[in-house]
Amino acid sequence: MPVVLPTDCAVWLLVAAAVAFALHVRRHEHLAAPWQRVARSASGMSALTVLAAFVLVGLLDSLHFRPQLEGRDRTGEAVYAVEVRSVLDQLVLPLKTRSERTYSAPLATHAYSKETAELPGGGMARDYPRLRYGGAHLADPHERDRDVALTVARGLLLAAAIMALGTWIGAAVVGRRHGASTAAAWRAIRRGETAFPWRAILLTKAALLAVALPAALLAANYHVLGTDKVGQDVLYLALKSIRTGLVIGTVTTLVMLPFAVLLGITAGYFKGWIDDLIQYLYTTINSIPAVLLIAAAVLMMQVYVDKHPELFPTTAQRADFRLLMLCAILGVTTWTGLARLLRGEALKLRELEYIQAAHAFGVRHARVITRHILPNVMHIVLITLVMDFSGLVLAEAVLSYVGVGVDPSMISFGTMINAARLEMAREPMVWWSLAAAFAFMFVLVLAANLFADAVRDAFDPRVRVGAAPALRAGGAG
Amino acid sequence: MLAYIVRRCLYAVPILIGVNLITFALFFVVNTPEDMARMQLGAKRVTPDAIEKWKAERGYDRPLLWNGARAGAARLTDTIFFEKSVRLFAFDFGNADDGRSIGHEIRTRMWPSLALAIPSFLVGLAVYVSCALVLAFFRATYLDFWGVVLCVAMMSVSALFYIIGGQFLVSKLWGLVPISGYQPGPDAVKFLVLPVLIALVAGFGAEVRLFRTFFLEEMGKDYVRTARAKGLAETAVLFGHVLKNGAIPILTGVVAAIPKLFLGSLVAESFFGIPGLGSYTIDAIQAQDFAVVRSMVFLGSVLTILGYLLADLSYTLVDPRVRFE
Amino acid sequence: MIARRLAASFVAAALVAGCGAEWNDPYPAADRGKNILYSSFVDRPKTLDPARSYTADEWSFIQQVYEPPLQYHYLKRPYELIPQAAAEMPRPRLLDAEGRELAPDAPASEVAFSEYEIRIRPGILYQPHPALATDAAGKPLYLALPEDEIRRKYTLADFPHTGTRELVAEDYVYQIKRLAHPRVNAPIFGHMSGYIVGLKALAARLQAENERLMEAHAARYGKADPGAPWIDLREYPLAGVEVVDRYTYRVRIRGLYPQFVYWLATPFFAPMPVEADRFYSQRGMNDGRNLTLDWWPIGTGPYMLTENNPNARMALDRNPNFRGEPYPSEGEPADRAAGLLADAGKRAPFVDRVVYTREKEGIPYWNKFLQGYYDQSGISSDNFDHAVRVDLEGEASLTPEMAARGIQLRTSVGTSTFYLAFNFLDPVVGGPSERARKLRQAVSIAVDWEEFISIFQNGRGIPGMGPIPPGIFGHREGEAGINPVVYDWVDGAPRRKPIEAAKKLLAEAGYPDGRDAATGQPLVLHLDTVQRGPGDKPRLDWYRRQFQKLAIELELRTSDWNRFQEKVRSGNTQLFFLGWNADYPDPENFLFLLNGPQSRAKTGGENAANYRNPEYDRLFERMKNIANGPERQALIDEMLRIARADAPWAWGFHPKDYGLAHAWLKNVKPNQMARNGLKFYRIDTIEREQRRAEWNRPTLWPIALAAALLVAAVAPAVVAYRRRERAAARTA
Numbered sequence A: 001m002p003v004v005l006p007t008d009c010a011v012w013l014l015v016a017a018a019v020a021f022a023l024h025v026r027r028h029e030h031l032a033a034p035w036q037r038v039a040r041s042a043s044g045m046s047a048l049t050v051l052a053a054f055v056l057v058g059l060l061d062s063l064h065f066r067p068q069l070e071g072r073d074r075t076g077e078a079v080y081a082v083e084v085r086s087v088l089d090q091l092v093l094p095l096k097t098r099s100e101r102t103y104s105a106p107l108a109t110h111a112y113s114k115e116t117a118e119l120p121g122g123g124m125a126r127d128y129p130r131l132r133y134g135g136a137h138l139a140d141p142h143e144r145d146r147d148v149a150l151t152v153a154r155g156l157l158l159a160a161a162i163m164a165l166g167t168w169i170g171a172a173v174v175g176r177r178h179g180a181s182t183a184a185a186w187r188a189i190r191r192g193e194t195a196f197p198w199r200a201i202l203l204t205k206a207a208l209l210a211v212a213l214p215a216a217l218l219a220a221n222y223h224v225l226g227t228d229k230v231g232q233d234v235l236y237l238a239l240k241s242i243r244t245g246l247v248i249g250t251v252t253t254l255v256m257l258p259f260a261v262l263l264g265i266t267a268g269y270f271k272g273w274i275d276d277l278i279q280y281l282y283t284t285i286n287s288i289p290a291v292l293l294i295a296a297a298v299l300m301m302q303v304y305v306d307k308h309p310e311l312f313p314t315t316a317q318r319a320d321f322r323l324l325m326l327c328a329i330l331g332v333t334t335w336t337g338l339a340r341l342l343r344g345e346a347l348k349l350r351e352l353e354y355i356q357a358a359h360a361f362g363v364r365h366a367r368v369i370t371r372h373i374l375p376n377v378m379h380i381v382l383i384t385l386v387m388d389f390s391g392l393v394l395a396e397a398v399l400s401y402v403g404v405g406v407d408p409s410m411i412s413f414g415t416m417i418n419a420a421r422l423e424m425a426r427e428p429m430v431w432w433s434l435a436a437a438f439a440f441m442f443v444l445v446l447a448a449n450l451f452a453d454a455v456r457d458a459f460d461p462r463v464r465v466g467a468a469p470a471l472r473a474g475g476a477g
Numbered sequence B: 001m002l003a004y005i006v007r008r009c010l011y012a013v014p015i016l017i018g019v020n021l022i023t024f025a026l027f028f029v030v031n032t033p034e035d036m037a038r039m040q041l042g043a044k045r046v047t048p049d050a051i052e053k054w055k056a057e058r059g060y061d062r063p064l065l066w067n068g069a070r071a072g073a074a075r076l077t078d079t080i081f082f083e084k085s086v087r088l089f090a091f092d093f094g095n096a097d098d099g100r101s102i103g104h105e106i107r108t109r110m111w112p113s114l115a116l117a118i119p120s121f122l123v124g125l126a127v128y129v130s131c132a133l134v135l136a137f138f139r140a141t142y143l144d145f146w147g148v149v150l151c152v153a154m155m156s157v158s159a160l161f162y163i164i165g166g167q168f169l170v171s172k173l174w175g176l177v178p179i180s181g182y183q184p185g186p187d188a189v190k191f192l193v194l195p196v197l198i199a200l201v202a203g204f205g206a207e208v209r210l211f212r213t214f215f216l217e218e219m220g221k222d223y224v225r226t227a228r229a230k231g232l233a234e235t236a237v238l239f240g241h242v243l244k245n246g247a248i249p250i251l252t253g254v255v256a257a258i259p260k261l262f263l264g265s266l267v268a269e270s271f272f273g274i275p276g277l278g279s280y281t282i283d284a285i286q287a288q289d290f291a292v293v294r295s296m297v298f299l300g301s302v303l304t305i306l307g308y309l310l311a312d313l314s315y316t317l318v319d320p321r322v323r324f325e
Numbered sequence C: 001m002i003a004r005r006l007a008a009s010f011v012a013a014a015l016v017a018g019c020g021a022e023w024n025d026p027y028p029a030a031d032r033g034k035n036i037l038y039s040s041f042v043d044r045p046k047t048l049d050p051a052r053s054y055t056a057d058e059w060s061f062i063q064q065v066y067e068p069p070l071q072y073h074y075l076k077r078p079y080e081l082i083p084q085a086a087a088e089m090p091r092p093r094l095l096d097a098e099g100r101e102l103a104p105d106a107p108a109s110e111v112a113f114s115e116y117e118i119r120i121r122p123g124i125l126y127q128p129h130p131a132l133a134t135d136a137a138g139k140p141l142y143l144a145l146p147e148d149e150i151r152r153k154y155t156l157a158d159f160p161h162t163g164t165r166e167l168v169a170e171d172y173v174y175q176i177k178r179l180a181h182p183r184v185n186a187p188i189f190g191h192m193s194g195y196i197v198g199l200k201a202l203a204a205r206l207q208a209e210n211e212r213l214m215e216a217h218a219a220r221y222g223k224a225d226p227g228a229p230w231i232d233l234r235e236y237p238l239a240g241v242e243v244v245d246r247y248t249y250r251v252r253i254r255g256l257y258p259q260f261v262y263w264l265a266t267p268f269f270a271p272m273p274v275e276a277d278r279f280y281s282q283r284g285m286n287d288g289r290n291l292t293l294d295w296w297p298i299g300t301g302p303y304m305l306t307e308n309n310p311n312a313r314m315a316l317d318r319n320p321n322f323r324g325e326p327y328p329s330e331g332e333p334a335d336r337a338a339g340l341l342a343d344a345g346k347r348a349p350f351v352d353r354v355v356y357t358r359e360k361e362g363i364p365y366w367n368k369f370l371q372g373y374y375d376q377s378g379i380s381s382d383n384f385d386h387a388v389r390v391d392l393e394g395e396a397s398l399t400p401e402m403a404a405r406g407i408q409l410r411t412s413v414g415t416s417t418f419y420l421a422f423n424f425l426d427p428v429v430g431g432p433s434e435r436a437r438k439l440r441q442a443v444s445i446a447v448d449w450e451e452f453i454s455i456f457q458n459g460r461g462i463p464g465m466g467p468i469p470p471g472i473f474g475h476r477e478g479e480a481g482i483n484p485v486v487y488d489w490v491d492g493a494p495r496r497k498p499i500e501a502a503k504k505l506l507a508e509a510g511y512p513d514g515r516d517a518a519t520g521q522p523l524v525l526h527l528d529t530v531q532r533g534p535g536d537k538p539r540l541d542w543y544r545r546q547f548q549k550l551a552i553e554l555e556l557r558t559s560d561w562n563r564f565q566e567k568v569r570s571g572n573t574q575l576f577f578l579g580w581n582a583d584y585p586d587p588e589n590f591l592f593l594l595n596g597p598q599s600r601a602k603t604g605g606e607n608a609a610n611y612r613n614p615e616y617d618r619l620f621e622r623m624k625n626i627a628n629g630p631e632r633q634a635l636i637d638e639m640l641r642i643a644r645a646d647a648p649w650a651w652g653f654h655p656k657d658y659g660l661a662h663a664w665l666k667n668v669k670p671n672q673m674a675r676n677g678l679k680f681y682r683i684d685t686i687e688r689e690q691r692r693a694e695w696n697r698p699t700l701w702p703i704a705l706a707a708a709l710l711v712a713a714v715a716p717a718v719v720a721y722r723r724r725e726r727a728a729a730r731t732a
Helices: A006-027 A029-040 A042-060 A087-091 A093-097 A141-178 A182-191 A198-219 A234-270 A272-287 A290-307 A315-350 A353-360 A365-402 A413-423 A432-459 A469-475 B002-030 B033-041 B048-057 B080-090 B102-137 B142-155 B159-173 B185-219 B222-229 B234-257 B259-263 B266-272 B277-287 B290-318 C002-017 C056-065 C169-178 C189-193 C199-221 C274-280 C333-337 C362-370 C400-404 C434-446 C449-456 C499-508 C534-548 C561-570 C588-594 C614-624 C630-646 C685-695 C701-731
Strands: A068-072 A078-080 A115-118 A124-127 C036-041 C070-072 C081-083 C093-095 C113-119 C241-245 C248-254 C303-309 C313-318 C353-358 C376-378 C408-413 C416-422 C461-463 C487-490 C493-496 C524-530 C553-559 C575-581 C649-661
Touching (some): A006 A029, A029 A432, A042 A234, A042 A432, A087 A093, A087 A234, A141 A182, A141 A198, A182 A198, A234 A413, A272 B002, A290 A365, A290 B002, A290 C553, A290 C561, A315 A353, A353 A365, A365 B266, A413 A432, A413 B159, A432 B142, A432 B159, B033 C561, B080 B290, B102 B142, B102 B185, B102 B234, B142 B185, B142 C701, B159 B185, B159 B266, B185 B234, B185 B266, B222 B234, B234 B259, B234 B290, B259 B277, B259 B290, B277 B290, C169 C248, C169 C274, C189 C199, C362 C376, C434 C499, C449 C461, C449 C534, C524 C561, C588 C630, C614 C630
Parallel strands (some): C524 C553, C524 C575
Antiparallel strands (some): A068 A078, A115 A124, C408 C649, C416 C575, C416 C649, C487 C493
16 A cells, blocks of 8 residues: 655655756756756766666655555455555565664674574573574575675676676667767767766766675675664665655755745845845844754654654654654755845846836736746756755754754664764774765765756856855854 | 944844744743753652742743733733843843853853864864865866865765764874863863864865865956966965955855854764863753753854854955945 | 974874873873772763752762761672661651550551651761851851852852861751752652651641742842742751750651661751751852752762862862771672772771763763773663663673773662553553453563663663562562563573464454454554654664564654653553662562552552552552561562563563773772762772873874875975976066
């Protein structure tokens, strides 16, 4: 039975909006031009390739359903489990369900600490027990290295095969489009001579596949990134964190946009008391230290949830509501920066002759704004969106540290880091949770930053949009 | 100019009232006086009677905004909001829920915060500006390219990782500085070296890249090209023109941030056990001490507004074309 | 250039910091080698007033300063009360309604009052304190200060003179009266007013008087004024408590209450000199400077609080007026081998000063302990859940690395219990019905506390067979002590019943395979927990997994502590996790947690599960007043049998208190009931210095490497710069 969580709604709404926007842009030459510049940026397109992989995982994780249970109830209706699963969960079900007792190192076959076990002949001994699942297929754990090497080799071979096929198809397509032979197209790609950075994209894809495929094959029999305190696979946690990060990075801007655009443009366009009022509003919000404002709002929302348990019957729903509200709160506290930029731009635009002329002809304000002002500030909005994304993903971790982040039952980079923080003090040290969170987060944010740079360079290299002030305050050292 | 400053200060009043109303509303919905009482009185054997007494003792037994039971002006003044919020305007912070004077606390905790914030700020500024200058000087070379790559990479790492990693390596593995803690006086140096260093590293990527674009923008301008065409040495151009003019946006940004240094850093202070205002705020959030949070929000807002004012003033000082309206 | 200078300053700073051997020493160099004990605290103490404080963290300060009449023996287990300030153990005189004395074994129904006469030792002196300072003529110096002079004082050190006086019985009586003081809000007032004769009446009188005074005060200074006029409690008699002579006082208790002597070992019954109350009541003392009893205790104990900065550091110094107390010369059999009797008979205290540093983050705390900058590392049972950060593997054993460092591990089973409660008022899991009971029993089997202990407590705990932890009368070892509902006795050890047994019970309860047999819908249970932070996730996941074993879906409702308390108070819960830390080592203090009349939702008592079984309650009334012996054991056995069958709790576990101490810290034995053992600690400062130096040799190559890297990064830039300049010069 499909379940639509509010954040799923938001995510798919965003996807729909993005698709609609893309179609719109395609139809208009002048809108498409900067995007073509983005498309020619090698670093931007490589970053986009990586981002696409993350987004794919995130989207798969945004399709939720309740699995059907065996048997029927008295009225003959199907019975569904209470637990809510996503398509991603279903795809990587073994990762989710095959949990060990407690910590185990990456690719380990034995537990990380000694346990007391009864010997078959009676008596007790302390030793590192075999894991329930990690390397359980091996009769002799000493074969592990060989088995891992073989699996990795198989994965790499598979990756190479897929890449070869993909490259050949790509070259054929490029060749066809430019009226050249496939071989010539391949040479151009190899030398990086194509206008569209095929070489960079293919290399990125190759790198992605070379990591993902061996990992996927290994994951069938091992815990590739180890397990956490209660034996959950860290790879699974890292994969699940992606959606949380993406939702925070994108849905927040979805919440923020209407405020920022509407209020910013209105203030700049109408001037007078409206401008004063809106300026007052955002100066007031701006002058409250953002972390405190966020903390207060999150605590308030928490109280609301606690007082209305009937609205959120399941943990998943509660966590999801909290995530959505966190996005909303972040949005409400971060719209001020964009609004200020837009107000300034609208102030400039309204003095332009053609807009003055429109006024003279008695064109209605709403029409002037939607027809003339809005399209001319869209690039600022876009740049802000992509630039804010990485800041928001990073902010989530800090907010979780302060205790006002996502629901503790929700998997996120913030919760992973916070749990891993304490593990660093263990003897011997448990490093893999922190390393996994670091690696996934770093790649995601790096790709987002690089892509944002490409977008900014293509649209307007002179727009200076820093991370929203709210996030800088939290992120500073 | 004085008239301008006075006018700006008057503008601040409605903003501060707004700030107070927002925080008041937020925190009282979160935390009724009864919650606060329970929080303070502990968990074991707390009677409703004790809670009433606690509330009366701290003036939380009055209505929130409107006291219908009183007459005249007391209807407005004999309320929690008036008692607790309006006094802030005179910087009379009152006492925390645990009984300590907030003003006294702020005065003593300010110093550790500043001891961490000022060196981070100054050293950071010096390092970022010089690195950005170097990158701008070597623009379009491999040094510049890899420098920017390094910046973007460093930006992409959460500050938490820098702190965790720094503490682990420098303090635990190498034993170079104490892991955490603070002592006033000259002893403070050994506690501050690591947090300052980490603050420097954490801010490096974003700031250097930003400053670099300022300088590059300046370098692209006509007068710089003219100066260069006249045969002025590259260093003279760099320091004589680019640094001077490129510093304007940096300066105004920086000036706006100065008052906020007082507030300290929430995360760094609690990781390194520095008893400053940042950790005071975090403690207050976690203990849900409304009086402290409200005071810190108020103080933060005042400082932010002060920062804006200073930034605007500094604009006019470095750029005489800008006039006070 | 700047970068190079920065590197130079970094090295210089490091050199300044490291003028001694260790660069990472967090303490002032001047304190090196002194007889100072270094400890830490997590939460700022809210109050150090002995009449108000009720947490173990605060008591770890208070009990070093204040001396109640009695204390627990430092080494003996089970816990044994011995005199502290008292001259000998008080014995109750039993009286009937007419005040006639009864035989000590008189039946409870005849006993109207018990009277305790407590004689204290003469010659005990208070710590030096400004409240006791007098001038040459013996007139108090600081008890009637002008307000503007007080406004210049911020700590006790601002008063130049101090004084002392002898401890008298009056001081104890004064403190008992403070329990009824309307401004003190003593947490045990409600409980004690049911026992101490006249306490309730005194509270009513004081309340009226306080209101009168406060009104007058408000008229003069305004309502928000923090000062409040002093009430001299000596003028208000308390019917049940009287001073017999200078060193003797008498407390009259309603009915039989043998547990009362345990209360006499808590700070609630510590002496309070009237001068101190008066001193701190002066107008201006409390106004934001916290010159109050909450912050500056005054006692007769071995230590006195000299520095109180709860944000960073608290310090105790040796009380120069302390009479000295001999180190105990007998203990448990193992104590001699452990070296705990080496100092027998020597005069305590041994340590000159104790410095507590605030340590909120777990990693720095643990690492500083490993570096030797904390002498011991322990966990208070109050924040057991969030303080378990340090780590060792396995049960009560040290890793070889730890052992090689000479770290000692001391464990003792705590006098506390943690449990998963079923709300007895809940329609699904609560109530005496067979269906609900079987469901509770099934869950009790499924929740594997052995695993919880090994994952989250690192093996430091024992699964509970009932509410009573080991070491408390009524607990039974071996087969007789197991909970037959959950455990089987196999090969001389308890073994948790297999999950199939739980599934069978669940089916009998009407939920085969975790589905309601009537509707076919899956069974969903709700667990309320306190959310402490993102670090909770593993624990929440673990809970959920326990219920998955029975195919029961567990929904977690996390909330903050306030909200959680509120839900428990209103009975608006299904399952929840809670702990209890004993007030005194008596079975009554655990069994009352299941006593029906003390239901949390109905009467605000401590029975949070709202369990009610008339037979249990009847037995409880009989059990609570009789002395330990076979009769009491039989009653307890029967009560436990009833409770186990009803399973209002999944019995959880009893955490083991454990302390890690470095080799140079001697005489450490964890004591759950009392925290006044500090006076017996001894430090081998020479060994500490050696070890610290050995463990903290700074590694210098990273600095060299950093410098080299900087040079390597700057050099090409400089070279390129020179080349460019030269090229420019040539073209020019």
